[in-house]
Amino acid sequence: MKVNIELKKVVDNSYDITIDSLPKLEFDRKTAIVTNTKVSGLHLGYLLGKIKAKELYIITIQDGEEYKNQESVNYILEALFNHKFNRNSLLIGFGGGVVGDITGYVASIYQRGIDFIQIPTTLLSQVDASVGGKTGINNKYGKNLIGAFYQPKAVYIDSYFLKTLPKREFGAGVAEIVKMAVTFNREFFEFLENNDLRDDEVLKRAIKHSVETKASVVSQDEKEKGLRAALNYGHTFGHVIENETNYTTYLHGESVAIGIVMANELSKELGMMSEDEAGRIKKVLESYDLPTNYKIKDVDRFYDAFFLDKKSNDKTLTFIVPNGIGDVKIIKDIDKKTIYKVLEKFAG
Amino acid sequence: MKVNIELKKVVDNSYDITIDSLPKLEFDRKTAIVTNTKVSGLHLGYLLGKIKAKELYIITIQDGEEYKNQESVNYILEALFNHKFNRNSLLIGFGGGVVGDITGYVASIYQRGIDFIQIPTTLLSQVDASVGGKTGINNKYGKNLIGAFYQPKAVYIDSYFLKTLPKREFGAGVAEIVKMAVTFNREFFEFLENNDLRDDEVLKRAIKHSVETKASVVSQDEKEKGLRAALNYGHTFGHVIENETNYTTYLHGESVAIGIVMANELSKELGMMSEDEAGRIKKVLESYDLPTNYKIKDVDRFYDAFFLDKKSNDKTLTFIVPNGIGDVKIIKDIDKKTIYKVLEKFAG
Numbered sequence: 001m002k003v004n005i006e007l008k009k010v011v012d013n014s015y016d017i018t019i020d021s022l023p024k025l026e027f028d029r030k031t032a033i034v035t036n037t038k039v040s041g042l043h044l045g046y047l048l049g050k051i052k053a054k055e056l057y058i059i060t061i062q063d064g065e066e067y068k069n070q071e072s073v074n075y076i077l078e079a080l081f082n083h084k085f086n087r088n089s090l091l092i093g094f095g096g097g098v099v100g101d102i103t104g105y106v107a108s109i110y111q112r113g114i115d116f117i118q119i120p121t122t123l124l125s126q127v128d129a130s131v132g133g134k135t136g137i138n139n140k141y142g143k144n145l146i147g148a149f150y151q152p153k154a155v156y157i158d159s160y161f162l163k164t165l166p167k168r169e170f171g172a173g174v175a176e177i178v179k180m181a182v183t184f185n186r187e188f189f190e191f192l193e194n195n196d197l198r199d200d201e202v203l204k205r206a207i208k209h210s211v212e213t214k215a216s217v218v219s220q221d222e223k224e225k226g227l228r229a230a231l232n233y234g235h236t237f238g239h240v241i242e243n244e245t246n247y248t249t250y251l252h253g254e255s256v257a258i259g260i261v262m263a264n265e266l267s268k269e270l271g272m273m274s275e276d277e278a279g280r281i282k283k284v285l286e287s288y289d290l291p292t293n294y295k296i297k298d299v300d301r302f303y304d305a306f307f308l309d310k311k312s313n314d315k316t317l318t319f320i321v322p323n324g325i326g327d328v329k330i331i332k333d334i335d336k337k338t339i340y341k342v343l344e345k346f347a348g
Numbered sequence: 349m350k351v352n353i354e355l356k357k358v359v360d361n362s363y364d365i366t367i368d369s370l371p372k373l374e375f376d377r378k379t380a381i382v383t384n385t386k387v388s389g390l391h392l393g394y395l396l397g398k399i400k401a402k403e404l405y406i407i408t409i410q411d412g413e414e415y416k417n418q419e420s421v422n423y424i425l426e427a428l429f430n431h432k433f434n435r436n437s438l439l440i441g442f443g444g445g446v447v448g449d450i451t452g453y454v455a456s457i458y459q460r461g462i463d464f465i466q467i468p469t470t471l472l473s474q475v476d477a478s479v480g481g482k483t484g485i486n487n488k489y490g491k492n493l494i495g496a497f498y499q500p501k502a503v504y505i506d507s508y509f510l511k512t513l514p515k516r517e518f519g520a521g522v523a524e525i526v527k528m529a530v531t532f533n534r535e536f537f538e539f540l541e542n543n544d545l546r547d548d549e550v551l552k553r554a555i556k557h558s559v560e561t562k563a564s565v566v567s568q569d570e571k572e573k574g575l576r577a578a579l580n581y582g583h584t585f586g587h588v589i590e591n592e593t594n595y596t597t598y599l600h601g602e603s604v605a606i607g608i609v610m611a612n613e614l615s616k617e618l619g620m621m622s623e624d625e626a627g628r629i630k631k632v633l634e635s636y637d638l639p640t641n642y643k644i645k646d647v648d649r650f651y652d653a654f655f656l657d658k659k660s661n662d663k664t665l666t667f668i669v670p671n672g673i674g675d676v677k678i679i680k681d682i683d684k685k686t687i688y689k690v691l692e693k694f695a696g
Contacts, residue, residue, distance in 0.1 A: 001366075004365075005563045009358065014352060017353060019351070112496055131353060135460075145429065223461075
């Protein structure tokens with residue numbers, strides 16, 4: 001005999017992203033700010049001037065992608081248990097992508113899930129990690145291999161924090177903004193062509209457009225079964241570049257910028273993008289001093305590296321190919337010759 | 349400015365529980381059976397006669413509640429990464445509650461969530477852990493303090509596995525069945541009074557009733573914000589008993605049996621249950637040789653221990669009090685005197 005466990009229902013994980021000067025926040029429950037040693041040095045004073053909580057704790061982890069691991073998770077959990085955090089307590093992730101991803105992950109597993117809020121402090125995390133609910137950590141097998149889909153209760157984006165952001169990291173964030181515009185929003189791309197993101201009002205509008213674009217994609221495909229993969233535009237090539245350069249030469253967003261240029265070459269090869277369109281995208285990237293070229297030393301090795309992505313479901317390659325500006329296609333099984341033709345343009 | 353991230357949608361986590369001889373199962377994907385050293389020795393041959401998979405791996409953890417921890421999680425994760433499990437792979441939890449809870453938890457965090465199936469081999473896990481999606485592990489701070497709500501894709505309950513179950517463990521499962529009947533289903537309780545669960549057909553029907561009862565509760569309150577707490581009937585007292593006896597004297601279900609009797613005394617004290625009803629419940633428990641008495645050595649200490657439950661949201665006590673047979677109330681702030689009156693009946 002069978003019993004059907006009926007668990008079909010409406011789940012509301014909606015939340016607000018506030019793009020503005022951080023408002024005064026007050027929480028009538030145990031609250032922990034999870035941050036790193038660097039961000040806390042720069043901005044914790046500002047944050048503490050804005051936040052009140054019944055009981056407030058600060059938990060700092062080391063700064064850097066290499067600390068996005070189980071040890072940092074254990075460290076945060078230990079602090080929460082020590083301070084008797086319960087199911088009603090709150091976590092605030094205050095930092096860049098690493099802090100946000102770890103904090104969200106800890107929130108998802110602590111007593112089977114507690115509330116968390118994101119206050120991202122880098123441009124990249126403001127436009128990217130603030131939407132989508134991807135949380136997680138790395139391990140020796142790769143990036144983000146352990147984690148959960150878990151949504152924050154609120155996100156506060158305050159461009160004040162970007163004042164201390166190194167120029168290269170600002171550029172890395174811009175690459176993701178360009179990615180969002182090229183793949184889904186032609187008008188937004190034109191806005192980027194005609195305005196300078198170093199102006200605060202322009203930046204706020206761009207963050208808003210980025211966040212809205214990503215939100216629309218994610219709400220159609222939360223668990224990345226289809227459309228959401230289009231947000232990997234530039235990343236398929238970019239990951240190989242990051243890997244070949246041991247994650248030391250380029251910031252993630254910088255390798256994505258190069259990857260975008262490579263993906264555009266592929267699009268041109270497939271007759272989906274004009275020389276002119278590719279040039280316009282490159283021009284925007286370069287106006288923020290983003291790298292747009294990379295010398296591939298060994299084309300065979302570069303090609304083989306596409307298959308090393310630990311998350312790939314099978315052995316067919318998937319490329320995210322822009323269809324002009326403002327539209328995108330997810331294409332499987334592109335002819336190996338075509339890919340080689342693109343890669344050889346970068347061979348040096 | 350604000351952007352509302354609209355994530356309200358219909359989520360369907362429904363699945364079937366099959367209560368029958370295990371059917372032949374075939375999976376066209378990488379599959380790992382997670383089990384323990386004991387269950388694999390007893391029943392893995394039977395299971396392997398029924399399961400085919402594209403690639404099949406067996407992962408065994410140590411047997412026992414003390415291995416429901418992060419080390420076992422790491423051990424399983426390591427095996428999955430080693431064998432390059434991907435987002436499309438499958439886990440099968442094959443064992444009692446510990447194996448089921450760990451397997452579900454690992455499935456929830458591996459690459460942000462992969463499918464899992466439960467094949468519970470103890471009566472307790474068949475009637476209890478098979479419904480509800482609670483997964484997790486223990487740590488030095490307490491039980492199930494790290495975990496996730498994560499639903500299986502299917503559950504197969506085969507009473508064949510119970511043939512090797514020690515008599516005391518069978519009784520421990522019966523205590524949970526009695527709990528389900530007393531709190532939510534008077535007819536089901538009468539069925540238990542008039543039938544012997546040691547008969548296989550009776551047992552299957554009782555499992556079906558239990559599972560249906562729990563499913564109805566869980567579907568109304570998946571995340572235990574209210575009604576679901578009623579399933580802790582007998583557990584508030586039971587936890588203290590388990591704790592006082594260092595988890596060595598009684599099996600979990602046995603301490604629940606004593607806890608049920610204590611909760612019934614409280615119900616009588618509040619005028620919600622008759623002497624006769626309490627007697628009938630006790631009689632059913634005793635017919636499976638379950639303990640129904642416990643000598644409280646220190647009433648003050650017993651009372652204080654109620655407040656140690658790590659999961660309690662605040663400092664008010666909550667008791668699950670049956671309202672006759674087949675109905676239940678969740679009551680906060682019962683007069684301390686009333687609780688003492690009940691505890692003193694067990695003082696010895």
